[in-house]
Amino acid sequence: TPGVLEVIVGPMFSGKSEELIRRLKRARIAKQRVGCFKPDIDLRYHRTAIASHSEQTHEASVVTPNSDRLREELFATGLVDRIEVIGLDEVQFFDEGILPLTMELIHLGKRVILAGLDTTFANEPFGPVPNLMALADKVTKLNAVCMVCGQPAIHTQRLGHSQELVVVGAVGMYEARCRAHFQPYVEET
């Protein structure tokens, strides 16, 4: 029987990592074997675990955000045969190849749980995430709290004017914002 694809999205601070960690911990309580991965682009708090902003953690393998490399990690090692549940955080940093890889895992009967940002700080769809949402059995869209007014926030506001494309986890670089208080980040020329 095929597995299921669960996708958890929302802005930064919406609790995606928390929710992913919660689901993986429950799977382990149910005696299912869990494999968890995160891209090496985000080593904010831990090198060997996914961590939420609220300091919950779950052990994870750090991988290059490249779907061929992740496929290798799963298949070349035989790991895929030993796990039933696969969690992946920060899925927005992967390439489009994550779609066929995910579907392959689903057809092998795996439960795949992906968490990531649905939009960039420029308010554009973020990488493969919208397409993954379209293929999912279940999509959970979480809200954060707007740092201006306290209303539910769906956007990630980049503060300041960094020239780097990806600035990860730098404290004070990002804030959750509602529609009314979000201003898409525009690169200065």
Ligand code: ADP
């Ligand atoms: P995400 O993975 O979506 O970035 P995390 O799971 O890492 O989110 O962190 C969620 C936690 O962040 C919340 O439980 C709360 O403790 C904290 N937090 C900090 N700022 C905010 C905010 N603006 N809105 C909601 N939670 C926040």
